[in-house]
Amino acid sequence: MLIDIHCHANLYLAIDEIIREAKKVGVEKIISVGMSALSLERVLEISNQYESIYPSLGIHPEEVQMNEQIENQLEEVVDLIKKNKENICAIGEIGLDHHFVKNEELYPLQKKIFEKMLLLAQELELPVNLHTKGAEKLVFDTLPSYKIPNVNIHWYSGSENYLKLGIDRGYYFSITPAISYSPAVKKTVLMVDKEHLLLESDGPVKYAGKIGTPAMIREVFTSISKFKEISANELEVQLCDNTKKIFPKIFEK
Ligand SMILES: [Zn+2]
Numbered sequence: 001m002l003i004d005i006h007c008h009a010n011l012y013l014a015i016d017e018i019i020r021e022a023k024k025v026g027v028e029k030i031i032s033v034g035m036s037a038l039s040l041e042r043v044l045e046i047s048n049q050y051e052s053i054y055p056s057l058g059i060h061p062e063e064v065q066m067n068e069q070i071e072n073q074l075e076e077v078v079d080l081i082k083k084n085k086e087n088i089c090a091i092g093e094i095g096l097d098h099h100f101v102k103n104e105e106l107y108p109l110q111k112k113i114f115e116k117m118l119l120l121a122q123e124l125e126l127p128v129n130l131h132t133k134g135a136e137k138l139v140f141d142t143l144p145s146y147k148i149p150n151v152n153i154h155w156y157s158g159s160e161n162y163l164k165l166g167i168d169r170g171y172y173f174s175i176t177p178a179i180s181y182s183p184a185v186k187k188t189v190l191m192v193d194k195e196h197l198l199l200e201s202d203g204p205v206k207y208a209g210k211i212g213t214p215a216m217i218r219e220v221f222t223s224i225s226k227f228k229e230i231s232a233n234e235l236e237v238q239l240c241d242n243t244k245k246i247f248p249k250i251f252e253k
Contacts, residue, residue: 001026001028001240002027002199002218002221002236003027003028003198003199003239003240003250004030004031004199004200004201004203004217005031005129005152005198005200005243005246005247006031006092006093006129006154006155006174006200006201006202007031007033007200007201007202007203007214008033008035008203008205009030009046009053009203010032010039010042010043011203012203012204012213015050018214018215019050019053021213022052022213022214022215023052025218027217028052029052029054030052030054030214031053031054031090031129032047032054032055032056033056033058033090033092033093033129034055034057034058034060034093035058035059035060035062035063035093036060036067037067037069037073038067040057040077041080043055043056043057044057044084044087054088054089054247054249054250055084055088055089056088056090056091056092056129057080057081057088058081058090058091058117058128059074059077059094059113059117060093060094061094061096061097061101061113062101063113064101064106064110065101065103065106070109070113071109071112074113074116078116078120081124082124088126088249089126089127089247089248090121090126090127090129090247091117091118091120091121091124091126091127091128091129093130093154094114094117094118094128094129094131095114095130095131095132095133095135095139096111096131096132096135096142097110097131097133097134097135098133098134098138099134099135100134114139115142118142118145118146121146122146125149126148126149127148127149127151127246128150129152130151130152131154131155132153132156132158133157133158134158136158136159136162137162140162140165140166150245151169152171152198152246153166153171153172153173153174154176154202155174155176155178155200156173156184156188157182158184160187163187163188163192164191167191167192167193167196172196172242172246173192173196174197175188175189175197175199175200175220175224176201176205176207176212176220177201177207177212177217177220179220179224180208180223181208186227189223189227190227190228194235195238196242197224198239198242198246199217199220199239200217201213201214201215201217221236
C-alpha cells in the first residue's frame with residue numbers, strides 16, 4: 001500500500017475518478033490538507049464521504065494574499081479545528097512562504113497565523129504538514145519553541161544547510177512527482193535516510209503541465225527505489241511504517 005500524505009483533494013472536480021485511479025496503482029490512503037478558511041468544511045465533508053481520505057486542517061501561508069478576511073476569521077478557524085480534533089490526523093498545510101508571497105507587509109500576519117497553528121498542534125498533540133518555500137530559516141528558527149509530536153516538511157526545495165538541520169532534528173520529508181525533474185527534490189531523497197521519507201502528490205498542482213494526482217506517487221515510489229537502491233518490497237514496508245509513525249491516526253479508522 002502507498003499513502004499520499006499531502007494532497008488538496010477538495011480541489012478536484014471528479015474526485016471519484018481520482019480515488020479510483022489511485023487505488024488501481026495501490027494508493028489506498030490520501031491525506032487531504034486544508035488551505036483556506038473556506039475549504040476546511042469541504043475537506044471534512046469529503047473525508048466523511050470517502051473512506052480513503054483523511055483530513056488535516058490548517059491555514060496555508062499564501063492565504064494572507066488570497067483572503068483579506070483571514071485575520072478576522074482566525075478564531076473561527078481555530079474553533080473549527082478544535083471541534084474536529086478527534087477526526088483529523090494533522091495540522092496542515094501550514095507554514096511560511098517568502099517565495100510566492102512577495103509583499104513583505106504580509107509577513108507579520110503570515111507569522112502570526114503560523115504560530116497560532118503551531119500552538120494548536122502542540123495543544124492537540126498533532127503532527128504538522130509544513131510548507132517552507134523561501135522561508136526555511138524562519139520556519140526552522142520558529143519550530144523549536146513548540147512541542148510538536150512530529151514534523152513533516154513537504155516538497156523541500158531550500159538550501160542544504162536547513163535540509164541537514166531538519167535531518168538532525170528527525171523531521172520527515174515528503175517527496176512529490178517533481179522528483180522526475182527537480183535537482184532539489186532528488187537531493188532531498190538522497191540525503192534523507194529511508195526512515196524519514198514519505199510520499200505526496202500535492203495534487204492538483206501541475207507537474208510538467210500535467211495535473212498532479214495521488215496515482216502519480218506510484219512513479220515517485222519507483223524513483224525513490226532506484227535512487228536509494230532499495231527494493232520495491234522493502235521500500236513499501238518502510239514508507240508505510242514511516243507514515244504510521246508520523247500520522248498514526250490514519251491507521252485507526
Ligand atoms: Zn500543498
